Amino acid sequence: MTPPARTDAKNTPDWPAHGGRIAPLLARHGLPADHPVIDFSANLNPLGPPTWLGDWLAGADESLSRYPDPDDDRARRAIAAHDGVAPARVLVTNGGIEAIHLAAAWHAGGRALVIEPSFSEYALASRRHGIDVDRLALEAPTFRLDIDAAEAALAGVDIAFLCRPNNPSGTLIPRADVARLLARADDTGTTLVVDEAFIDFTEREERLTPLLERSRNLLLLRSLTKLFDVPGLRLGYLLGAPEAVAKLAALQMPWSINALALALAAPLLADRDYLARTRAWLAAERDLPERVRALGYTVPETHANFLLLRGGDDASEAGALFAFLLERGLLARHTHGFPGLDGAWLRLALRSSEDNARLLEALAAWRRS
Ligand SMILES: Cc1ncc(COP(=O)(O)O)c(C=O)c1O
Incomplete structure (x- = not known):
């Protein structure tokens, strides 16, 4: 997650400075606050925190x-x-x-x-x-x-x-x-x-x-x-x-x-087990950028758990793709806060194979439309 809105980058006024702020993005697109969303905008491990962490925290009150x-x-x-x-x-x-x-x-x-x-x-x-x-x-x-x-x-x-x-x-x-x-x-x-x-x-x-x-x-x-x-x-x-x-x-x-x-x-x-599961997830999903490219999108070579995708000729086309995805419950990271990208690109995180399949389906549908 990027920290709260304090960017010196050029922001289009009606785009929240941080893309991962779901509520203002839903409101901006006229969608209800309870619209179900899969968050492709935050580059976090989709396995979630290690399962033992909840119990650990519950027993850690002494540290407080x-x-x-x-x-x-x-x-x-x-x-x-x-x-x-x-x-x-x-x-x-x-x-x-x-x-x-x-x-x-x-x-x-x-x-x-x-x-x-x-x-x-x-x-x-x-x-x-x-x-x-x-x-x-x-x-x-x-x-x-x-x-x-x-x-x-x-x-x-x-x-x-x-x-x-x-x-x-x-x-x-x-x-x-x-x-x-x-x-x-x-x-x-x-x-x-x-x-x-x-x-x-x-x-x-x-x-x-x-x-x-x-x-x-x-x-x-x-x-x-x-x-x-x-x-x-x-x-x-x-x-x-x-x-x-x-x-x-x-x-x-x-x-x-x-x-x-x-x-x-x-x-x-x-937690070696968690790290091993993370590596296995990555190995299985690392071809997502290639699969997005195969749909005809421009995606630079990525070595991370996210990819950058050219959303169209300009910020307005990328904004339309962003809205199309959001309506289908897929939240991308807009790039209005990144100088040099100025909204014309979208960033998408690698997630589970199920989520990634939904993303690919939506991206393919956008190309067809
Ligand atoms: C490149 C980069 N470095 C550092 C950070 C900050 O990470 P942390 O949560 O560890 O403060 C971020 C957060 O988005 C990031 O994207």
Whole structure:
């Protein structure tokens, strides 16, 4: 889920800034509030939270009557073991979003580079911390990053944000290209932030964690909210050089991560059965983008659990497709808040095979009409 409406992106006034806000979208399309909807707009694990989580939370009331223990490093150690890094390289955060804001706070008053279209929070967090923002556009329809252009754009930049795989396009910058940018960042003294909030939904071979050993300028951001479908819990982390982690920890609010989230990191990451079921679901559904392409739609190559689809020649045609899907109970993510897409594309999450089949049927019907 994207955070509440606070976007600097160009929004058409009658489109809610965040696509996943179902009630205003139903109202906008003249549909009743109880219109049944399958949510393809949020990129969360469709398996739902692990089944044991409800009971765990019901028995966790004791944690609520104590402040989170600042010396409790179980979450940090569990994450370190999960990612194969030293605990000193880990900072647990209140969702990936806090990690983005901490990174920006570290470079307050400086200059940032953001790629567009991408997650709007990088520019928002930069602005909040008085950072001037340079923008580098990804060209439709492939949305691939031009590494030469990105390398050149790092000059004079204090902090650069990359999203891998990129929200909303799903494109994945190859590790070799990140390594090249990192070498350049070492020359320019730029902190390279790579937001990997959706990395657990990609094939795992191209992990960036080994690059942490090579440079002090790399920060990797991760989120547990997507993978375990717990966006309300707020749990994420960043990985970096121990000195950088210490600096960012000093910028963090006291008790930033609630006691439940802190206590849950280890059992969540230890749930091998859930992770295996997630991989099995992904393996079964990963052909959705190909099947959407086969219907005649333009869909860039995606390595994420979502796809971006060209909704027509312009925002008005995409809006008509959005309405057609919503009437059939399928909620897409509009793209009015993403500079460079400006409403002409729709983002759709991979869901269960049943839901995906309904989506394909509706998309085929739209082509026929
Ligand atoms: C690319 C990206 N990074 C980070 C986040 C924030 O995730 P979290 O729920 O962990 O704060 C989001 C949420 O939508 C996202 O799309």
